[in-house]
Amino acid sequence: MNIAWKEMKKNKAKFTILGSIIFLVSFLTFIISGLSNGLSQDNAALIKDLPDGQFYMNADANETYNLSRIDVDAQTDILNKQKDAMAFSIQMGFVNDTEEKQHSVAFVTSTDSKLFESVGKGEVILDRSMEDDGIKVGDILTNNQFNGEFKVTGFVDQQKYSHAPVAFINMEDYKEIYRTHEMQLIFIPGTEKVQDVAGLQSFSNKEFLNTIPSYNAEQMSLNMIVWFLVVISGMLFAIFFYMMNVQKIGLYGILKALGVKTSRLFGMMWYQMIVITVIALVLSVALSQGFATIAPEGMPFSLTLGTTIQLSIIFLIIGFIGATLSGLQIKKVEPLQAIQQGEV
Structure with missing residues (x-):
């Protein structure tokens, strides 16, 4: 992990740009999710507060x-x-x-x-x-x-x-x-x-809520936006680490020639992904919770701790999947061929 951390310090600009994008996407996702929950309560709190x-x-x-x-x-x-x-x-x-x-x-x-x-x-x-x-x-x-x-x-x-x-x-x-x-x-x-x-x-309670036309259409639209943003974040991770891996083919070849296992190379990439995602999520969660206190009066906004934790876990999983998919090329790297290409 020491190598992964040194690489992040060496390429601060690249990782800062990725972290900033993940922060903006996750912050927007939290805001829209809060609006979705707020509108849900404003639309059907009478029914939602009933027991199952x-x-x-x-x-x-x-x-x-x-x-x-x-x-x-x-x-x-x-x-x-x-x-x-x-x-x-x-x-x-x-x-x-x-x-x-x-x-x-x-x-x-x-x-x-x-x-x-x-x-x-x-x-x-x-x-x-x-x-x-x-x-x-x-x-x-x-x-x-x-x-x-x-x-x-x-x-x-x-x-x-x-x-x-x-x-x-x-x-x-x-x-x-x-x-x-x-x-x-x-x-x-x-x-x-x-x-x-x-x-x-x-x-059931959920089925009855879906019979309310305004509720169903409203929640479906907002939830679609939330999941679309989550997918975008996964694609960003995949694209970013793919480009990084292409640039480091020579380095991976040298490390493999020195006996570094493929699993350790994946671990370096996952470590970088986790560090970037956690920092971005901490900032976006803090700002989204702060938004609830400064939101205009009358704006239906409700971002619960449960929703925040759930979305944060989803972002980590999506980031892991995106980074892993981009790193599949690491398994195919042949040390001799990669070294011949030269380290960029």
Whole structure:
């Protein structure tokens, strides 16, 4: 490894350029991943925060929860058999504050459950982001489709749906607004085995998230960019070390003639790859975590420690693969032929 380190000090410019590129690519990857996670929470925190379980909607709804209607008798039967189950509905709407200013919300109502907020008639519990709009506990809100008024009784953290703050309301108030007596969905938490229910289609948490059009399209696009950047980093390693190896054919021939094993030559290359990648990752992780503190207010950005570690490991693996593929030519180096070519 001493030879590898001396080579890095001798060719500082080359290795600094590679490290800078890896730093920029990894930093951009962390930023986009943070935006992806942030948008995911902003789009579907209401669903993502639920425990693992099974969602059920009408089989004729074509996997569109807005079109789903759960038969009242079927709902009653399931809730009686599954004590932790709940029926709930989500509908996009709006509320007017005391100044008649409209605020978009996602109205949510459910049967009695510890998973969602319990709300009395004429009351509403809002996502805390509504406080930024000047709404306070005790304020009176109205809705054009509702004859009564909503009194704000509290706020909850990180309850968003389709990028709108959630508004938990009583089921009777919900039925009056949307002129319906049927719920859209049933959720059974902690079910290990999917239960077949006549006329209903079941979804896991992940499958249900993918039925939300905006969520699926948004996450697919951002994740594609993240993986594209990861692949680019692997290609950069492969190209860089390939060019370096071509220049060092003569040196490898001399080292092999002196009895240095091919595995040791690979080890030198891997050592250089690890040093460059680790330094680049440390800088990019530090800056990306710092970005979370200076990100503009309202920007959905969430880069968790788990995601950071996962991406860092992926970068190391990709770098290892790229460097190894570029070094396959080392195995083919014949000492005498390489020495005759001359050391560059």
